[in-house]
Amino acid sequence: MSDVLVGLVSAKGSPGVTTSALALASRWPRASLMLEADPFGGDLRAGLGNGQWPPAAGIMEAVVDLRSTNLDAALGRRVHRPTEYSPPVLAGIGCVGQASTLPWSRIGTALARLPGVDVVADCGRFAVADGVTPLLRACDVIVVVTGSSLRAVRAASRIAPLLQEELEVRPGDPRVSVLVVDAGAPYPAAEIAGACRLPLLGELPDDPRAAAVWSDGDRPDRGFGRSPLQREARGLAGALAAFGDGRRGAA
Ligand SMILES: Nc1ncnc2c1ncn2[C@@H]1O[C@H](COP(=O)(O)OP(=O)(O)O)[C@@H](O)[C@H]1O
Numbered sequence: 001m002s003d004v005l006v007g008l009v010s011a012k013g014s015p016g017v018t019t020s021a022l023a024l025a026s027r028w029p030r031a032s033l034m035l036e037a038d039p040f041g042g043d044l045r046a047g048l049g050n051g052q053w054p055p056a057a058g059i060m061e062a063v064v065d066l067r068s069t070n071l072d073a074a075l076g077r078r079v080h081r082p083t084e085y086s087p088p089v090l091a092g093i094g095c096v097g098q099a100s101t102l103p104w105s106r107i108g109t110a111l112a113r114l115p116g117v118d119v120v121a122d123c124g125r126f127a128v129a130d131g132v133t134p135l136l137r138a139c140d141v142i143v144v145v146t147g148s149s150l151r152a153v154r155a156a157s158r159i160a161p162l163l164q165e166e167l168e169v170r171p172g173d174p175r176v177s178v179l180v181v182d183a184g185a186p187y188p189a190a191e192i193a194g195a196c197r198l199p200l201l202g203e204l205p206d207d208p209r210a211a212a213v214w215s216d217g218d219r220p221d222r223g224f225g226r227s228p229l230q231r232e233a234r235g236l237a238g239a240l241a242a243f244g245d246g247r248r249g250a251a
């Protein structure tokens, strides 16, 4: 049985990938883990975690554990769930240079095979041949998260063919798709997908209050679970999780 490893990337000039990854993982229909794999350094400890993260709960420590134990045991020790509404999280690296020291290919292969858990990886801003590219290669699905400004769409359309190359898929293959945050400001999502020559996964709304729960550790208000961001994330999470269903049936 295999589970889904989803990689989220952003292009230059498009914020929202960490927030989107957390929102999606929080509304995942099966067991999920959010992996912070931003090569420019993680934000979760200071953001969602408000600076209260347990010191040894992160990917560097998990990788060291892998020398003496298996992935399940390493994750059991190093994954942290900062609040009851948050998905379980494996926090990322502390400083920029560390990304290239991690065995991303091995990590990706192991996570893609993790039984019973789907992984949503925040791979940060995509740059050709940066440290985490081997993790993208191990992903079953890659989602390009972009805003809808001309600047954002330009940047997304530049990385789209490079990502298709990484996953060895043709334009149109749903395994590399686009997720538009705050569509219509000004370009509509379908037009953006067309410009990127990528299938449209969907949209996440502009929802600053709910987004700040994920990006800055704000306390959720009573309507958080029904907020536009969380509601839309639920539908998209279902669509992404379905990538595992076919293979599961085949296994
Ligand atoms: N759907 C959204 N609606 C409103 N604001 C958002 C949304 N997604 C992200 N943001 C805001 O944009 C900023 C950057 O978000 P973040 O997820 O940290 O971006 P990235 O990981 O791409 O750097 C944060 O202030 C966050 O609250």
Ligand SMILES: [Mg+2]
Pocket: 017, 018, 019, 038, 043, 122, 124
């Ligand atoms: Mg981020």
